[in-house]
Amino acid sequence: MSLQTLAAERGLQLTVASNPQSMAWTLSRHIADALADAIGQRGIARLAVSGGRSPEAFLRCLDEQPVDWAQVAITLVDERWVPESDAASNAGMLRRCMPSALAKATWLPLFRGASPSLDASLVEQAIAPWLPLDVVVLGMGNDGHCASLFPGQDNLEKLLSTGGKVLCAPSQAPDLSPRITLTGAVLRTARLQLLAISGEDKNATLCRAFSAPTEQMPVAAFLTPPLQVFYSSDY
């Protein structure tokens, strides 16, 4: 079945863009509008964005949107446990893509340099007063991981649940590199939850996730309303 059919059956809003650049622009406008609504209603907006390579285009567009960044608090949905200066750092990627936003916004880094578990507990204390977040933007790996919640991970069910006590946890990528990740208690309780993917491979992976156990494909836990999916082909 197509992504369109699967999303419609699950009640998920699906936006299909003709190419990655138009998806980046549409997604950045959608996020900017949600941030403005949150600021209008509560005086502040809280945003968590995914790392990896895919988000770069929409983050650059988002940095150009007319958002009152001084009223926005920004963090990441996950982080490789490396300093921002490291090429693998999601924080480094975010700062390269959103220099003007990060110069004005409140920034909550996940990497602190103590240890993955100590850093995760420091993040947990800092992010607890932020909940529920206003906007979460997720990516997905071709194995169906989301944030740094990977297939077959220890305590995965608890880490994915919306009612879990753990808000941020140490994690490990399949290549055993240390990670830190926000959990379902944070990511799946946000007012606006967006999943942005592009390319046929990820389309096929996401379609499989609609009928896969979350243990095998953690993204499956996110495929319920109010999640909105943004998809574009690769070219």
Ligand SMILES: O=C(O)[C@H](O)[C@@H](O)[C@H](O)[C@H](O)COP(=O)(O)O
């Ligand atoms: O730190 C990370 O790598 C991300 O947070 C990760 O969960 C990402 O969303 C997927 O792996 C997709 O990555 P790409 O966008 O690079 O395909």
